[in-house]
Amino acid sequence: MSFGYPDQRRPTIGSRLLTRLVIVVVLAAIPLGSLLLKGCQKGPFGRNQVVALNPEQEEQLGLQAFEEVLQQERQKVLTRGPLVDAIRDIAQRLTTAARHEGFLTGVQLPEQEMQWDVRVIDSKEQNAFCLPGGKIVVYTGILPIAESNTGLAVVMGHEIAHALAHHGAERMAQQQMAQIGVMAAGGALGDMDPGARQQVLQMINAGAKFGILKYSRNHESEADRMGLLxxxxxxxxxxxxxxxxxxxxxxxxxxxxxxxxxxxxSHETRIQDLKSWIPDAMPLYEASQKVQTKPLPSADFRGI
Ligand SMILES: [Zn+2]
Known part of the structure; x- marks a missing residue:
């Protein structure tokens, strides 16, 4: 897996016009296509789920959103230094564990191909997210609460779980946004009107700049349980x-x-639930290459 910078790809003017034409045609076909575009699959822990996007579309949409976030925050993206190294190490360990047999058996999901990547943004925002397809963003504002590599692994594990569980694509299906999501995934995100783009970015939790939209209680709880494992x-x-x-x-x-x-x-329910899932997680921990808990390098280090 590589944690390098993705290529910047810009559509030509011709392709933009074509994209707009496609948007008009697809919008006109919404009532007809509303059921056809959804897919039913096995979700985490054996439940059925209906998703608006397939994994390729998720990856395309996630990459566009990732580039949009990085463009907005370009002055604040940390590129190197001990903190960036430490966060990349956590991302590497968690995304590698996402292929472990014990984890996959525990969450009842097949192994998935994801193009993982991570960026660190120097900001007071107490936030982190993982876009559909596996692009992770961590804001330094969360570090004082994370306190350590293990604390940050809690947050990042939770966020990675949302991506592994396809919660963004499922939410789009639940909220009748299948067509708009498919359009955005097809390369149209940048050409959409601001309201539609905002809606798509909210659906996939692309950060506070685009508005925070809470996942459902079920999605949150599922991400907690998967993140723990x-x-x-x-x-x-x-x-x-x-x-x-x-x-x-x-x-x-x-x-x-x-x-x-x-x-x-609620926090209380969340902590009680985690406690009840610890017996499932401990055998995985005991069988793992244990990582020593240690403080994260200072967020004051600018790395440039
Ligand atoms: Zn969450």
């Missing part, structure tokens, strides 16, 4: 997850919380 398989002590959520709870007074700190489920 993922961090354990990657060698991070899953029992640390409860401490992380306690710190998050103590820190969330008054401010609008980031997506992963959503109050659905």
């Amino acid at each position: 993922l961090m354990a398989a990657a060698g991070y002590d899953p029992r640390e997850s409860m401490k992380f959520w306690e710190r998050m709870q103590a820190n969330s007074g008054g401010k609008s919380p980031p997506e992963f700190a959503s109050t659905h489920p």
